Amino acid sequence: MANSTKYWKGLEQLENDSSFVEANQNEFAEELPVTEFLQDKETLEGSTTSRRDFLKYLGFGVAAASLAACETPVTKAIPYLNKPEEIIPGVANYYASTFYDGHDFCPVLVKTREGRPIFVSGNSACGMTGGDVNARVNASVLSLYDNTRLKAPMAGGKETTWDAIDAELGKTLKGGKNVRVLTSTVISPSFQHILNDFVNSSAAMDVAEGEEMPEAPTSTQHIVTYDTISYSGMLDANKASFGKRAIPTYKFANAKAIVSVGADFLSGWLDSIMYGKGYTERRKPEGEWMSKHFQFEANMTLTGSNADVRVPVKPSEYGAVVAALYNAVAAKVGGSKIKGDAPASAAADVAAAAESLLAAKGESIVVCGSNDKNVQILVNALNNMLGNYGKTIDMDHVSYTKQGDDAKVAELIKDMEAGKVDALLIYGVDPVYSMGNKFASALKKVKTTVSFASKMDDTAAACQYVCPDNHWLESWNDAMPVAGHYALTQPTISPLFDTRQAQESILKWSGNNTSYYDYIQAYWERNLFPGSGALMFSDFWNKALHDGIYGVSAMHAHAEAPVAAAEGEEMAMGGFNADVNAAAAEVAKVKSGGTELVLYVKEGVGCGNSADNPVLQELPDPVTKITWDNYVTMNPSEMKEQGFNTILGQESPANMVSVTANGATVELPVIAQPGQAKGTIGIALGYGKKVGKMSEPTGKNAYPLLAMAKDGAVSYYTVATITPIEGTYPIAAAQTHQTVMGRDSIIRETTLDVFKGGSKEDYNPDHLLIAHENGEQVKKKTEEFDLWATHPVKDIGHRWGLSIDMNLCTGCGACVTACNLENNIAVVGKDEVRRGREMHWLRIDRYYSSEHEPLGNVGGTHEKTMEATEKGAIGAYTEMESPADNPRVVFQPMMCQHCNHAGCETVCPVAATTHSNEGLNMMAYNRCIGTRYCANNCAYKVRRFNWFNYMAYHKFEEINPSQDDLGRMVLNPDVVVRARGVMEKCSMCVQNIQAGKLEAKKAGTPVMDGSIQTACSSVCGSGAITFGDLNDKDSKVRAGMDSNRAYRVIEEVGQDPNVYYQLKVRNVKQNEA
């Protein structure tokens, strides 16, 4: 029915009487005093309730319950009064929009049902992201329905009205006062224009062709850009190198050799969504060529886990690694040597990396995660020497998504402290949280402070006025992420609360009463329409709005046609012009000392913008698999030396340590991270915020540990002291086992030379089982063993299946959040995850290699181990259990395998889980009685049991957004919300399959490949997860199944899954890594 449809059980609910609400939250109508009753001997003995009475009550209870069941409430159906033309109740609408929060930029497609946005996926029309999306963007739809958002503007801590705010601020902000605006990076040309008008109305100017970002007015100190995660040093280096303070666009799709020194470009570094898309394009071993990726880093990052060669180095050595690479390349191309040598431990790998770079001159990329200007100048010089500019690195089409200037921020704080600032407007950032006291004390000296935060964050709490901004799904906006490429954000729902877009507020205070929508339109009409070639502005605008992007797709075409590298060719852009030797001399001064701390951002909560999102908090970190917390990562062998517990489990909590750096101390649990460079520790930023209705923040805020470099840029590498403290901490890890213990039936991986040179038998042999026939041992394929007749799904009708390419899977976890949101999966919280009761239907298993798993040799691992360790089986297994010091990492998305011989189906006593004629393993929740036999018999451990009524039980009230009337709005109306006591698991998004088939039947055509998508495949921009009909001979998923790399997990148990994996191929030589 209509979106206004509401059902109520009685007047209490209709009126939302507080007592009713309370009663409704409780699973039991009143608290049962069971414990008290049983504890108190007197009451127990004094009780007159006999067994007979008990039975009587029981009988009455049963009768009463059955009687109650007979009552069916009258439900009302309330249609629209005037149905919007585009809405058909029950049919989803999709709108193109754009996500940008200062950290991530992503063109998206928003799915709405009856006017409610419920799912965000990538916009494949965009050439830069190619439909890719990350977990943060995907899960951001949840934050729209966050009831802890500010519901009205506030002045002096009290709710007020917009009229009152406008009257007060309109007066205060006028009249030659020194007004400053502190913003996150602004990529909206219209907003930039508004800001310029606001701070300097006399200097306002129109921008000619929309090619360049409008320049800030002459008095740039008025607008200060602050990125929570700073790239200031890198921007300054680019300014010094090329005269342009901007981040280039990197075309990883064109790079045959990629060397990253501490840059986590697949997860948190710059425009990681775009990079991930380009990177995975060249990770298919079947392709013309496969990129070779070296990673030198301290923390085990997502990018490092995907690298072909990963070398642990300390952050203090990053500069030396870059210098050594520079020297190695310079020696070959005839450049002069600069100061700096490779650290001894990494010398061989640096040489190998340099060799790869030289072999791919003009088709390589060197990136570095350091925010040190000098290191970045060396990186620029190296890329320049390799001729990468204009080919894989584009300084002409610069990226605008990061423009922060730390020096300007420091200047602003100084001015604030000196009392020079009359008013400060803070947009898009939470500096009190991320800069701490330094900023908070300066803020007190500012007379008028205004925050546009949509939630009461630390900064908003310290400001006099809070003018809550709309959620991005309620907003109009435009964006220019990359020069010449535009994107539009359109609202998909009316503002839920009395909030107003910051842009509109600022417009109003500048005395302009235009709506922001009109403003953007006017801006586009003035600046973009003339060059578009469209006849009518409305046509141009509607097309851009429909596509969500304008001019972006051209970039992709560019990326797909790399310009052939010509020797010694001059670059198109202004040449590199920085003093390499001076930079090298500065870099060489960096000395290592003590324990080095690397502060990083996680895939889940990012820089902290998404920390209040429970789905993202429960998303396991891709590498550590830990949820809900930040922690200190440390190399396990170092931990053992210091006596820390390295094994996590329900009964084995982590030790606590205190980490002190730059005058700040945080106390955190310490966990083992194989691959962590020795002498370094890592801590994630962005934690220490409250989630949902939680009374305590989760994790600790690590921003105070940040160091300031001499030139004012924030440094994410610092020296810290780590001391053990009393106490332990129960960590909630979604995966506690580390290796596959040599079982190549779970993970298969090989090297590129074996894959290219060998036959399938060499890298992906059939699984053979031993049988006895006539007293003789014979080896047979698993298909030949059968207990039961098989389900007739092969080549009959549909056979839905997944094909998962482990070479393309970077482990980012967007599929996990997408699955959660699509299938109404409950958030269960830290305590339940710790007990192994997370409800994720789709998880990404992360496996480390052990010392005894030589790469590229399939099979026989156990024998090899026994040989190597000269131990018996048990000893060998113990060794295999622990990961190597610098292990290889494999990510394996794992969901219900929809086995044709499913173990779960045969043991269900009530036939609640059965097989469909389309190859799906079905789950009828209403039939399930919760024996959990199926979960026990599942070889893949993908079944989840509803231990509690997560939608109502008070334990989950704080963390489960679905316990809130507003939070429930995000639930997918096509999927049942499961009750307590039933089993659930991946349905392969059967709701989408049914809908897709129906569309085909209605149109009278066969189901087109790709027209049906599961939630996971719809957000997997890299194409690692492909869904389709295995019986469709032309489908992508069939191609995956027929590929030489295809295998099925634990094939030997003979469950005949419908999910095919494609084994991992590393671009190294056999036994090299």
Add this chain to the structure above:
Amino acid sequence: MNKITNLTKESTLFKVFLFCLSFLFFQFNSYSQDGKKLFKANCAACHSVGANKVVGPGLQGVTEKRSAEWLHSWIKNSGEMIASGDGDAVAIFEEYGKVIMPPQPVDDAQIDAILEYINNPNDGETAAGPTPPGGGDLTTAAPEDNSTMIYVFGAAILLLVILIFTLNRTGLFLRETIAKNEGEEYKGPTTLWESLREVMRNNKGIVAAVVIVLFFGGLLDLMDGAFEIGVHQGYKPEQPIKFSHKIHAGDDKIDCNYCHSSARHSKTSGIPSLNVCMNCHKHIDGSSGKTFMYNGKQYSMTEEIQKIYDHLDYDRETQTYGDNPTPVQWVKIHNLPDHVFFSHAQHVTAGKQKCQTCHGPVEEMDVVAQDAPLTMKWCIECHNATAVATEGNGYYDEMHARMTPEFKEQVMEDGVITVKEIGGWECAKCHY
């Protein structure tokens, strides 16, 4: 839950009465019917036959206000008349926002027919008839009364009980008297209860049999009752607006899909929003003052149609919408449990089922009642019996191609592919 089971039936008498009435008026109809048809085709989009404005003025009494000649030339080409400066024409032109009534492609005879119809718009519309005296008594048949039967039955039982009691008393008295007369001490039962116990003692087998039958009968009844829980076949709630499907779908023959338009596209059939009602009811505004039957009671069309306007905050005179609309809270009749996914589009568009297959003869119901039990048994029995509408559908052609010969033989044994055979009995086709 309020269950309405007594269906009111129109009396045969009423039907006969209607038939006679229509016969009576028949001779006057022919001319006017033409006029009606012409009016509907050419004029009804902008004019009503009443006094109310639609787009143009209401035409009630127009033949008295204007001369036939004037009307003829106006209808044929009003623009010309305005241009020529006819006073009345210009006045109307000004009054109606300077919008010219487009020239109508009708000849003089047809105009006459239309005018004739405007003068007597109710000719041939006998359904309303004159309002019978004394409210709706004449036309309302008394609901079928079961109470008499119950009284008779009850009285018979009472009589039997009295009879048994009396006979028993008499018997006891006689036995006691005999015993007394014979000088023996009476040991037999003295009360009805004692005599009953004596009978039961003497017939243990029968008593046991009766008890067993009663017990298992009761159990069976309980089970049957349990199966009825949540089944609301025949549920027939009255709606806030007395919308009669009989009039709309039956008499007026409006296609179900016209109002329930999403049935073809979506899982829900969709309850029409009031703007759909207004497509017609902007013109049909109930000013005729007719009445209609709903749930055995008589209602005024004027009042019920006014409810639409009230909900929309619509002013009939000025034809404007106000700012204070309120939603209509219809009572939902067909309630499927939340764990069932049912798609109308699947059944209506892909399955080519008629609405009546599940909803019953809605076109005969003034108040819609739940026709089917909506139990899973009912669903799957139909899935077992119904052939899939594969004809000419490319989807099924492809599915046919993907059948192994053995499978095809198994499925096509009886010559039809039923819904069950393509998986219509599988859990995850409806439950997810």
